[in-house]
Amino acid sequence: MTANTAALSGTGVTTAADIHANLTAPGLYAHALRRGEGRLSADGAFIGVTGVHTGRSVADKFVADDPEATQEIWWGKVNRKLEPAKFDTFTADVRSWLGSQKELFVEDLYAGADPAYRIKVRLVTTNAWHALFARNMFIRPPVEELAGFEPDYVILHAPEMEAKPEHGGRAGSTTLIALSFAKKIIAIAGTSYAGEIKKSIFTVMNWLLPAQGVLPMHCSANVGKAGDTALFFGLSGTGKTTLSSDPERALIGDDEHGWSDKGVFNFEGGCYAKVIKLSQEAEPQIWNASHRFGAVLENVIADERGNLDLDDGSLTENTRSCYPIEFIPNTAPGGMAGLPKNVVMLTADAFGVLPPIAKLTPAQAMYHFLSGYTAKVAGTEKGLGKEPQATFSTCFGAPFLPRHPEVYGKMLAELIGKHGAQVWLVNTGWTGGAYGTGQRMSIKHTRALLRAALDGSLNNAEFATDPFFGLAVPQNVPGVPTEVLNPRASWADKEAYDKTAKHLVSLFEKNFETFASGASEEVKKAALRSVA
Incomplete structure (x- = not known):
């Protein structure tokens, strides 16, 4: 077997090009600079520019409608159907395009810190900096484990190739991200945004792990000195990375994790x-x-x-x-820690009416998990404007869920009930008014509230029920002004607060209609309802 054949085993790519397989960071730096892929910062970081795509192209993500998987996939706007024949045409063209290049970069990596649930990933790309991105993001196997490496999943990454109409993607688009669970292949064309590499494998883990009794989660995680693990759910821009990177607590990971009966494990080996x-x-x-x-x-x-x-x-x-x-x-050794004691659901409330922290009942926790309210932050997805947009993304990660949200919601409910985790809702968005009038919640105040929640002291606080959202809100927390704890008190115009809060409740109510039929009676009772 030639070196090229071994490096590309399982990918279907054939080429006489130079193959740079499993290079370390210095080697990838050297090739990226030689090829003019970017430049260095004054401190030595590599700076890449992604061109027209500066966020995920959610409308260009498709899933092959394989007979083996079709019944279990949550079809719709998140998972758009791609005919298997068109998937085959697309991947054949991607392979051909990759094979025509003068050089390729290959990285063999793991997803999943727990060996019991780990998958092997092989990335084939045209750019050294994308290979370095993947090497940073995923788990790097020891050198001795690279010999004989055979991938479970393959990523064919062709950022400069343009998708064609016959590939079956979105009309008029030259970008296509296509995934087949049956063939275990991801093909990416027409976008240089590196996050597509990372999130494609997250989608795979969201597909594989529920069948193994493990809940995949779009969350960060850390662990205290006493072994108390905490999870931080939230969409991009809500503070998962910031709040989990706490000098007083060991970081497990900043974005993607699994929760098994043994504990929590990171899917990745890096942060984004x-x-x-x-x-x-x-x-x-x-x-x-x-x-x-x-x-x-x-x-x-x-x-x-x-x-x-x-x-x-x-x-x-x-x-x-x-x-x-x-x-x-x-950081936590090996990217793993014990069972969660606290679960934090982060939301960036653009309306500025949710409290900075609230204690949730199990039924409220499921309601807010299925709702997944936050504000999309400008630029995270292609096409967003400069202002945040209020949105509901179920399970705090709808774009990455191949299965129906109720699958993940039911698993979270069972794990919380079985292991007795306390759930909190934390607003990292606005206070004193809506976006444009109020100000962003102070990180200092949010950290103080979280530390009180995670060390258990907040459980002893006096709580009052918010009249609009039915949330248990603490009345006094050391280091946090009382007017911050009560969002209505932070608004100069109280009538405007009441009107805005009622409006947000109505949005929750409308959104929940999507999930109400599959929700338990307890969750339905916890659902927000419009008030007079």
């Missing part, structure tokens, strides 16, 4: 943090990790000397830093 307006004072761990050799920065602006301007969103508000998790000084 938003860095627009990143503060060295407020978020020192992420700031330091982003200012060093080995980090990959997406669409971050730097001057001619490579000095970063993290306040500059001229390319996109969705500027990103990707770095190995070991760049964070305090």
Whole structure:
């Protein structure tokens, strides 16, 4: 077997091109700079620019309608059907295109820190910096485990190739991200946004693990010195990475995890943090990790000397830093920890009416998990404007759910009930008014509230029930002003608050109609209802 044949085994790609397989960061840096793929920051981070696609192309994601899987897939706007024959045509063209290139980069990686649920992933790409991104994001096997590596799933990454109408994607689009669970192949064409690589494998884990009794979760996780694990659910921009990167607690991971009967494990080996307006004072761990050799920065602006301007969103508000998790000084060994004691659901409330923290009953927890309310932050997905948009993304991760949301909701309910985790709803959005009038919640205050929740002291606080949302809200927390705890008190115009709160309740009510038929009676009773 030739070196090329071994490196491309299982991919279906044949080529006489130079294959750069499993290079380390320095080697990938050298090739990326030689090829003119980007530049270095003054601190040695690699800066890549993704062109027209500065976020995920959600409308261009398709799933092959394989007979073996079709009955279990949640078809609709999230999982668009692609005829198997068209998937085959598309992947054949991607393979041919990759095979025609002068050089390719291959990385063999793991997804899943727990060996019992781990999958092997082989990425084939045309760009060294995308290979470095994947190497940072996934788990890097020891050298001795690379010999004889045979992938479970293959990513065919052709960012400069244009998808064609015969490939079956969205009309008029030259971008296509297609996944087949039967063939275990992901093919990506027409986008250089590296997040597509990461999220394609997250979708795979969301498909595989429920059948094994493991809940896949779009959440960050950390663990305290006493072994108390905490989960932080939330969409991009709600603070998963920021709040889980706590010097007092060991980071398990910042975005994707599994919850088994043994505990929690990271799917990844790196972090993918938003860095627009990143503060060295407020978020020192992420700031330091982003200012060093080995980090990959997406669409971050730097001057001619490579000095970063993290306040500059001229390319996109969705500027990103990707770095190995070991760049964070305090991490959980092996990316694993015990069973969760606290579950935190993060929301960036653009209306500014939700309290900064609330204690949820199990039924309320399921309701808010199925609702998945937050505000989409500008730039996270292609086509969003400059202002956040209120949205509901079920399970705090609808774009990555191949199965029906009720599958994941039922599993979370069972795990919380079995292991007795306390659930909290935390608003990292606005206070004192809606977006444009109020101000973003203070990270300092949010950290104080979370520490009180995670160390157990908040359980002893006095709680009052919010009249609009039915939430148990603490009345006094050391280090947090009382007017911050009561969102209505933070608004100058109380009538405007009442009107806005009623409006948000009506949006919750309308959204829940989608899931009401499959929800338990307890969850239906916990559902928000419009008030006079």
